Amino acid sequence: MTVPALDTLRRGACPSLSAPMRTGDGLLVRLRPAAPALAAEDLLTLADLAREHGNGLIEITARGNLQLRGLTEASVPRLAEGLAAAGIVPQTGVAIEIPPLSGIDPSETVDATPVADALRKAIAAASLILAPKLAIVVDGGGVLSLGDMVADIRLDAVAAGWRLSVGGDRQAARPVAVLAEDRVIAGTMTVIAALAALGPAARGRDLDAAALAAEFGVVSEPPPFAALSRHPLGIHRIGGERVLGIAPAYGQMQADKLAALVKGLVACGASEFRLAPHRMLLVRGFSGEGLAEAEACASLEGFWCTDTAPGRSISICAGAAGCASARFDTHAAADAVVRGAGELLDGSVDVHISGCPKGCAHPARAAVTLCGTAAGVGLVLDGRAGDAPAAALPVEDLPSAIRRLGTLLRAQRKEGETAKSFIDRTAPAALVSAYQGPQ
Known part of the structure; x- marks a missing residue:
């Protein structure tokens, strides 16, 4: 791959493999693996790549993305090659967020994954020019829903289908319509086209929600929602299993620490890792005894694993x-x-x-x-x-x-x-x- 010249690496766009961002410690790459879950081998590979091609500092962002720091113009292409060789495929295009446990949480209203996938394909096919940091949330509910995540466009599962709203978290976003399952993609694309018509810097806050609602023929007041989602840190009961939310202190970790954590958690029974909002890793696969050992392992390596971490x-x-x-x-x-x-x-x-x-x-x-x-x-x-x-x-x-x-x-x-x-x-x-x- 070819990395853009440094004078094109500007702030205001999301840093990626194709367009890294210059920071005080070199180039920064942000990525979200397309796969919903990572194996231990994937995280160990990421740690190796961060150490080999950057300065070894890895961050998990507030939206659950990974950032690798300290890269150079020469090392970014080698990082891309290493990811490809390991089969770690980054998501591209508009950021569409779904709850980290979509499809495996029996308490969710609906699995958001199929809607998010269909919407991602529709946006790509439309070839619209949209704001680089445009964010879309498709929230099917569940224990770790995305009610507190601010987005330009939100789809929240309700009894009648999907509530479409713009510019905010679940409580503050301005309602546009409630769409049946067979209308959700077309309806959302109408709003996305309206954004594109406003220009390449337009965000959800710039939309006239009342005018859009009138276009749909429905002015929909927000339905009653439960309290905003739980913080992912700590132990969660998801159906018949327990999932442990772990966070690197302040969202940052050295590659060696990540590798040591992953190896320790695997020894405790960990089978799957999922990135999550609030700078988190969700880890599955523990038995009761293994869970206690996993908490001790995380604490020993300097990671947070209780919901009281100040x-x-x-x-x-x-x-x-x-x-x-x-x-x-x-x-x-x-x-x-x-x-x-x-x-x-x-x-x-x-x-x-x-x-x-x-x-x-x-x-x-x-x-x-x-x-x-x-x-x-x-x-x-x-x-x-x-x-x-x-x-x-x-x-x-x-x-x-x-x-x-x-x-x-x-x-x-x-x-x-x-x-x-x-x-x-x-x-x-x-x-x-x-x-x-x-x-």
Whole structure:
């Protein structure tokens, strides 16, 4: 394969084998294997390829994709050859997400896989020019549904067929129609064509949902949905089996650690691995005794495997340890937040720690962002990494600033109050003052 010249490797498009993205530690490739499940041999091969052709750092993204870092123009083609030789075929085209346990979860309303496959083929056949980061969710429900995943276009299984909506998660997306099974692909393609007509940068938020609904002849209010999906971390009972959700700390792992984890889990009975949202691996095949051994193995290798892991609410980039653009050690900062301000991490808010203003790990807004800038580590409240910080401190002062934020939260949070509620009612000036400390 031919890798594009570096001046064509721009931000704003999803990095892939054919169009890797330049980062501070070289080129980055993001991929999602087309197969719904991976064998142990596949993951061991990925670890070998990451070590051989990159810097060995592997990430699982918030949407359940793999990222290999530290590649070069010369090594990307060799990575592609290694994947092909191993039979690991990356998905291409528009990103269409389905629940990670589709087809094997007896509690799902319907298996989303056939609809997603048919829609993927229809989009490819239409040859439309669409936004590079366009995201579509086809959610058949189940224990690990995608209710909390934001998408440009959503198809959510309901009793009457599929609810088509645009621009949001399951609760916030604006309804367009409820489509019967035999109309779901044609109806969804009508919305996709409307997006294409708006231009190559159009996203779901740009669509006029009411006008689309009128075109379908049905203005559909959202049907009642259960609470948003469970976090994949920890043990899940899926029919008669138990599935273990494991996460690399903050979504990042070295290739050697991944290889050691996989070999250890296989010894405990693991038979299948599935990538999942929230930077997760879902592992199947354990007996009762093997499950306990698998949890111990994951913990020993530094992976999270319980749903109480506080760091699961933090998004971090590679940081100074892996990226030349980063201005501080994001992993160490995340550990400092867990130790000094763990009350922020109850899952009610997002915390983003970014080595630079590009905000690669969490492009969306976050309640609290710590961002590396020329002036130090900036504090951004309810914003993105690239937003102007409310305050900035030298890197060496960050641990004490985090402790002061934790002290403020512990002193003023009401009993039973979530971190989100506390932040919402607290004046930003109070948070900034705690961050800056005595002046």
